[in-house]
Amino acid sequence: MCPTVWFYLAEIYRLQDEHPWPTLSMVADSMGVSLQAASRMIRRMAENGHIEHEPYKGVRLTPEGERIALQVIRRHRILEAYMVTVMGFGWHEVHDMVETMERGVDDRLVDRMDEMAGFPRRCPHGEPIPSKDGVMPALNDGPLSDWPETTAAEVSRVKTHDPDKLQYLQSVNLVPGTPLTVIARSPFNGPVHLECAGERFVIGNELASELYVQAPDGV
Secondary structure (H helix, E strand, O other): HHHHHHHHHHHHHHHHHOOOOOOHHHHHHOOOOOHHHHHHHHHHHHHOOEEEEOOOOOEEEEEHHHHHHHHHHHHHHHHHHHHHHOOOOOOHHHHHHHHHHHOOHHHHHHHHHHHHHOOOOOOOOOEEEEEOOOOOOOOOOOOOOOOOOOOOEEEEOOOOOOOOHHHHHHOOOOOOOOEEEEEEEEOOOEEEEEEEEEEEEEEEEEEEEHHHEEEOOOO
């Protein structure tokens, strides 16, 4: 199978996290390609039984497509964890680096990296790592922008790979595992007011929507 297909399937899996039937334009935007290029690939994946495609509705992975997608996601997140934990790269650096190198990494090397990184359960951005047999751990979290005021929370994962955003979040310690409380939320999609480690500050609503939190005893 062409490696490009792997990454389409993985991206569709990620999109399904928020959109049960991602549209063609969503897939094209996420992959950074034209609608025509995405359409050709979707037609090919549908013919091979990796996705279901319903015109005017969108696409959805078949069980076989999901199996491949989870393998790709597992490799990517293990490589990110290894590069941060073992090699000392910053969490804002590794996503693009892994995308460049992951196509040529042997599965045996991925297994060794997993071991050397301490068999991580999540990548540096807090995303869960699927098991070798293709099980994605369940999450019970949601965007900080929607979290109830005065309710304790902790950062679960960060759904952005923008290096500037990641460096900022690290500078204010809004990283996975950090406890916080939403003090107030300005109206009309205004900033979110937080208390974290005894300090109070605000972050914009757009960034808050990319920062996912869970109850402190969440798994």
